[in-house]
Amino acid sequence: RNKLLEQKGIKAPTAYKTGTTICGVIYKDGVILGADTRATEDTIVADKNCSKIHYISSNIYCCGAGTAADTEMTTQMISSQLELHRLNTGRIPRVCTANRLLKQFLFRYHGYISAALVLGGVDSTGPHLYSVYPHGSTDKLPYVTMGSGSLAAMSVFEDGYKPDMEKEDAMRLVRNAIAAGIFNDLGSGSNVDLCVITKDKVEYLRPFDEANLKGQRQGSYRYKKGTTAVLKKEVKKIPIEVVKTQVRSEQAMDTA
Amino acid sequence: MQYGLHSSRESTSAVHPLEHSEKHWNENKCQMDFAMLRKMEGIHMPLRLQMENNISQKMCRLPGMVSSNVMRDTLTGRDEMIDFEDVLNNPFEAEEVGNIHMLMEKRQGLL
Numbered sequence: 001r002n003k004l005l006e007q008k009g010i011k012a013p014t015a016y017k018t019g020t021t022i023c024g025v026i027y028k029d030g031v032i033l034g035a036d037t038r039a040t041e042d043t044i045v046a047d048k049n050c051s052k053i054h055y056i057s058s059n060i061y062c063c064g065a066g067t068a069a070d071t072e073m074t075t076q077m078i079s080s081q082l083e084l085h086r087l088n089t090g091r092i093p094r095v096c097t098a099n100r101l102l103k104q105f106l107f108r109y110h111g112y113i114s115a116a117l118v119l120g121g122v123d124s125t126g127p128h129l130y131s132v133y134p135h136g137s138t139d140k141l142p143y144v145t146m147g148s149g150s151l152a153a154m155s156v157f158e159d160g161y162k163p164d165m166e167k168e169d170a171m172r173l174v175r176n177a178i179a180a181g182i183f184n185d186l187g188s189g190s191n192v193d194l195c196v197i198t199k200d201k202v203e204y205l206r207p208f209d210e211a212n213l214k215g216q217r218q219g220s221y222r223y224k225k226g227t228t229a230v231l232k233k234e235v236k237k238i239p240i241e242v243v244k245t246q247v248r249s250e251q252a253m254d255t256a
Numbered sequence: 257m258q259y260g261l262h263s264s265r266e267s268t269s270a271v272h273p274l275e276h277s278e279k280h281w282n283e284n285k286c287q288m289d290f291a292m293l294r295k296m297e298g299i300h301m302p303l304r305l306q307m308e309n310n311i312s313q314k315m316c317r318l319p320g321m322v323s324s325n326v327m328r329d330t331l332t333g334r335d336e337m338i339d340f341e342d343v344l345n346n347p348f349e350a351e352e353v354g355n356i357h358m359l360m361e362k363r364q365g366l367l
Contacts (some may be wrong), residue, residue, distance in 0.1 A: 077340070081337065084337065112274055
């Protein structure tokens with residue numbers, strides 16, 4: 001049936017993609033992940049402020065580029081699996097475990113699950129940063145970028161990265177990298193979200209920087225009352241009779 | 257006739273390139289694991305594991321009800337894993353039940 005419709009020229013609805021800029025960097029005390037907040041459907045902005053930094057566990061977060069549903073569901077699935085694993089072992093989960101789970105999950109579907117992820121976190125062995133590609137390959141690097149704006153962001157990183165940066169410098173670097181992606185790539189836009197992960201705590205800064213504020217209206221454009229002259233006034237009463245009364249309770253019926 | 261005329265195309269050609277791979281995923285994984293175990297430990301290892309698997313398959317509920325597979329899950333380690341099969345298309349939440357009288361007769365060998 002779908003093939004018949006396509007022959008007639010009716011295009012199928014496309015998936016809701018996140019043409020994105022996401023990046024991550026390892027600094028002195030931990031990992032900083034950054035992402036933009038625009039979600040697109042082909043050429044329309046579907047969501048001006050979507051959150052692309054997903055929770056995997058209390059010390060591991062993951063940014064997602066690609067099809068929004070795929071990244072969302074993949075990160076939720078891996079988060080559940082990692083939580084089960086943590087309950088089984090009784091230890092704080094490691095980033096390499098999350099990496100391996102993601103790798104094996106994505107390879108099983110041979111790239112049909114289009115989720116390109118930047119996985120970062122701090123565990124007992126220190127801070128780690130991985131980039132995971134939709135077919136299942138991963139890279140372990142000190143700084144990574146993914147998404148349609150990855151080239152713009154990588155250029156900023158290549159210029160400004162130094163090993164063992166301070167927190168403020170690293171935050172500024174990530175913010176500049178995402179801003180480069182926002183202003184130079186059409187698929188990325190709106191605000192910059194940041195997530196700073198250290199050994200003891202996680203700072204989820206959303207929004208970190210509102211790079212694109214909506215313009216303020218200069219004045220009120222409403223017409224004053226009385227601009228249109230009233231010629232005639234007629235008041236009629238409409239009789240209403242009660243046909244049906246419905247009692248609605250606050251809780252839904254429990255049909256378990 | 258109950259579900260419309262039967263088209264043989266839908267049972268032979270795959271809708272999605274991964275359909276065949278996903279349908280036989282568990283079996284293929286087991287085959288690979290058993291082949292590896294046979295080479296490492298000897299023929300007895302996969303034979304024992306398959307014997308335990310067969311025993312767990314024999315334990316089932318009355319027809320029409322899905323078994324919870326506790327023994328099989330514990331043996332294969334499936335109870336420590338969450339996958340899409342637990343979330344989507346869970347057989348416990350199926351809307352249709354087979355014709356229980358027919359199924360019972362089939363099990364007893366009367367049909």
